[in-house]
Amino acid sequence: MRGTELRRTAFIPFFPESDSLSPPLTYSRRETTLHSPLMCLNLPTFLNVMEAPKPENAERKTLDDRQKMTDLERLRHSAAHVMATAIARLWPDAQFASGPAVENGFYYDVELEHRITPEDFPAIEAEMKKEIKANHVFEKLIVTREQAFADAQKGRLGALAERPAPSKFKIGNLADIPEGEPISYYKSGDFIDLCAGPHVMRTGNIGAYKLTTVASAYYKGDEKNPQLQRIYGTAFKNKTQLDEYFKMQEEAKRRDHRKIGAEMGLFVLDAEFVGPGMPLWLPKGTVLVEELEKLAKETEFAAGYVRVRTPHLAREKMYKTSGHLPYYAESMFPPMELDEMETEREELTSRLRQAELKVGEFVDGVMTKDSGKGGAIFEVSEDGSLQRSGPFLVKALDGLKRDYSIPPAVEAAADEFRRLKPKFDSLPPIDRYFLKAMNCPHHHRIFAAEPRSYRDLPLRLAEYGTCYRYEQSGELFGLMRVRSLNMNDAHIYCTEDQFASEFKAVNDMYLKYFKIFGLEKYQMRFSTHSKEGLGKKYVNEPELWLKTEDMVRRVLNESGINYVEVANEAAFYGPKIDVQVWSAIGREFTIATNQVDFAVPAKFGLTYRDRDNQDKTPLCIHRAPLGTHERFIGFLIEHYAGNFPLWLAPDQVRVLPVTDAQMDYAQGIVNELRGQQVRVELEFSNDKLMGRIQRAEERRVHHILVVGQREQEANNVALRIHGQGQQGVKPRAEVVAEILAAIRERKA
RNA sequence: GCCGGUGUAGCUCAGUGGUAGAGCAUUCGAUUCGUAAUCGAAUGGUCAUCGGUUCAAAUCCGAUCACCGGCUCCA
Known part of the structure; x- marks a missing residue:
């Protein structure tokens, strides 16, 4: 954000010391009306300044979407109501939030003093049995918004009867229903719930059900909201299907890649010495890795790729240029810092800080005296954030000179600040190296390493690059989610005219791999941008987005690929295709990704000389058909239950x-x-x-x-x-x- | 990162305040054997780590770490 001469200032009561030499602390935006040069803001407490921005509203299903529910989903959603009924019978003060059908069953989120454990399941299931036996009709009632709020206040929603406490989560849910959309209840027996439906006709239609696990979840998925108990269950038309489902679950457990990986001596996760999420490939597992590499190298060679190799580290400039740093910083390991001027920097930092504190203290003191309140002075930058930098404090001091006499010690501190700041600013910047989280920037620099002609395109750079991503600790999962990963990566630089055939060739390569591994079911998720996200989640190139997405859509249609389109899930630099496959026992895995990048090559200033003697920016296709070795092998272990075909088998x-x-x-x-x-x-x-x-x-x-x-x-x-x-x-x-x-x- | 659960030998697990156990694996010895387990012996543990309660802790309490199930995120 560009600074202006006309700074605005805020005086925030009860604020701790600042530190202008580390990156400025930024506080969330606040509506303020300010006049210059100095003024007081009457904020009741410091905490108010910290109010977080409202989370983006989770996408709501429209009524039309809901009508598309399959029969099984209706049945499961109805089972969720029946489970809630049972829980309400056992614990009448339970507060229900929402209870949808999900991929393998259903859940209901509930707030309850009693902590529900699997030991409670038999009792809940017994109550459910009564409800189902009673064969209540699911009755739909249309109500007015006022009526709904009134009933929620009386605690009647998500309940068997009126209660002393209001149905607080239902009130929150009501607030999300857009004006004009009809509001409905579903009533089965005594249980009334705010619900758009649809449901099965009667509770008796729920043929077979079972509670499975209990987990926790935030209300509306937002970690600032209260944490609820999420009770999971599953339901089917009949007992046979239910049994089949549990058999499949058992089979999945038997095929768990962590279990088989240990049995076969494929890999170990040595959290203590190596680190969590960083697998060590044992000799037998390395066989798998190298066989996959061999397959990919042969396939890519035949398809006209060339191989390159790049280091695991790159300087900060790389990721600033690529734009990954602001968008992706959280997923990268923190940088290694090399500072040749470390001693000088520390010395200057400490002296500047002292000078600044002295000045700040004086300015705050004057302000406090004037306003009669303790506090600290801040500048309000253009985007509304509050900052407190040394130069700003010194300037504020100058502003006070007319009306106040400045003690010599403060003046001396300000002088020292003015003298040392330029010195500090002229220190060479700290050299920061990042572990690479992706290979593309390195490949872009390879593209840039030589002058390129249209005759060189398409240029297909392939590498088995090792990347490091700082996944949050709770995300790690065996080989499926790791922090060190090997990607079957390549970047295809091409012209717009070449795009369609290159993109199609990539898709064909996917299909070829599916055949080798006997994958019969697959789907490509085509993720596009959203207008709202432009300039935030996505690079701000509205026309390029539409144009590129259109090209991708055309290729997908023309080559008869099985795909679905999902809005607002693209990568920040272009549309993306995630490849989902289903293992031999029918479990879904997102295995690979394929992205179109029309933004980053330009940021790196990549060009080729076209026929017309003009320099033009190439398009870039990021593709990794085998995804990461880690996840792909994890998937293969389950797919084959460890019984690999001869060419892959560690022991042939x-x-x-x-x-x-x-x-x-x-x-x-x-x-x-x-x-x-x-x-x-x-x-x-x-x-x-x-x-x-x-x-x-x-x-x-x-x-x-x-x-x-x-x-x-x-x-x-x-x-x-x-x-x-x-x-x-x-x-x-x-x-x-x-x-x-x-x-x-x-x-x- | 958040919530909940779990942590005993390389693996699977017993052990509810009083001297750490079994099977498999490993090593050694015997057995020379025809399609999913020959027999015997030995080795192997600071009971995740750190702290607390107690005469006494694998066991009770607390913190930390890791893993698991979810949430959020994602290849």
């Missing part, structure tokens, strides 16, 4: 001689396969064959070759495939050839 082949008379024969097979880059080992421990097979199966060794005297004599092997049992005895050469082919073709 294990040869088991029946007795040590076959050791040489077995060793020969091992040598042959190892010579062909196959991950094979020989096992001859003290255990019986049965035991060794058991262990090989447990370790998920893909091919188990048993060789006894019979096989050795005929130059055969007895083949066993993990999870598929014995495959019979085959000629050694045939088995070796099959193994090599399956690996080469990346057979599923």
Whole structure:
């Protein structure tokens, strides 16, 4: 924000010391009417100054949206009402907030003195059973806004009867309903709730239900609001479907990547020495990482990409230029600071601070005497924030000179400030290095490293870049959400004319990968900007946004990609496509992302010389079809339940001689396969064959070759495939050839 | 970051104020064995960390850290 000569000033009572040499503290905006040069603001307390801005209103579903609820969602939403009824019977003073249907069931948020635990579930479920047995009709009542407020005041909403305390959250919900929208209740038995519906006809239609967990959530999702208990449950038409759901949950638990990762020795998370969210890849896990890299490198090479390598660090200027710093700073590790003038800086800082304090104290004192109130003086900058800088205080002191006599010590402090400030300002800035949270800025500098012609485009720079993101501690989750990550990253610089075909090629690459990994269900989420966010959440280029989004939409339509469009979720520099895939057991994962960037190349001043001899800014496509190794491998572990196809399997082949008379024969097979880059080992421990097979199966060794005297004599092997049992005895050469082919073709 | 839960051997878990346990894994010994577990022995723990209560703490209390389930965020 640019400063002006005409500063405005505020006098805030009871404010602590300031520090003008660290970045100025900024306080939220306040409506003020001010006159110059100095004046008093009569703010009742300091706390009022700290009032936070109102959070953006969460998007509200329109009535039309609600009518689109599926039958299952209606049933679950109705189950939420029934659960609330049951809770209200057990704890009549419960205050309900909202209770929607969600992906796997429903929840209801409730404020209640009693802390609900899973031990309470049987009692709640028993009450629910009564409600369902009674088969109440879900009755819709249209009421006036006044009526609704009156009932809420009487505590009647989200309740079985009127209560002494008002239904406070329902009052809050009412306030969010736009003028003109009809207000309705749903009544089932004694329970009346403020609700837009829709519901099933009768409580008896809720076939099968079960409470699952209890968690906490803020009212309306805002951490400044009261914290509520969120009781989760799920419901289905019938018991069979409910049982299937829980079976699937069990299966997901069995396939949990953390569990299988530990069993197979793929990775460890060493929070104590390495840090939370920073996986160490063990040898078996590294196999997965490197096989994926190999796949991506081959695929990208064939598609005309070139590979680059960049360091893990970059100077502050990089991220200031890219614009990541203001938008993204919270997600980056704090910078490493190199300061060659550290001693001088500290010395000057301390002397300036002392001088400033002295001046500030005097000015505050004068103001206090004038106003009769204790407090401190501030300048109000153009954006309404309050600041208190040294130069400002010295200037304020000058303003007082006409009417007040300044003590010599204060004058001396002001002089010292005037003398040292320029010195301080002329110190070279502190050199700050950031761990990179993304690779694009480095790649932009590679683009900038040489003059570029339109003949060089499209330029596709690919890198397995390691990035570091400071995810909040509560976000970390196994491999799925980490702080150090490896991205299958690339940036495609192209002209507008090339955009459509490049973007289509990227999509085709996704589809190719899906096929290799046997992903049958996928969806692309096309995230676009919102007008309101321009200049805040999004770079302020309204026309470019529309134009780019239109290009993307056209390609998606033309190539018949399965996608949905979501407004207001784009990246700050352009529209984004998140790729969602569903694992073999039907769980959804957001695996990759694909972004169009029309803003950052310009910030870096990237240009190419076009046919017409003009310099033009390229478009940039950010794409990472395999996302991060961490998340992708986490996903694959669940998808395959750890039973990777041969080409990916950390243990591809294990040869088991029946007795040590076959050791040489077995060793020969091992040598042959190892010579062909196959991950094979020989096992001859003290255990019986049965035991060794058991262990090989447990370790998920893909091919188990048993060789006894019979096989050795005929130059055969007895083949066993993990999870598929014995495959019979085959000629050694045939088995070796099959193994090599399956690996080469990346057979599923 | 916020709320709640959990933390005992490498893994899975017993142990409710009175001398830290089991199975598997590991190591050693015996067994030479034909398709999902041979037998025996040994090793292994500051009971997450720090502090408090107590004659006595894995056990009770507090703080911190990590993990888990959510919220917010996100690849």
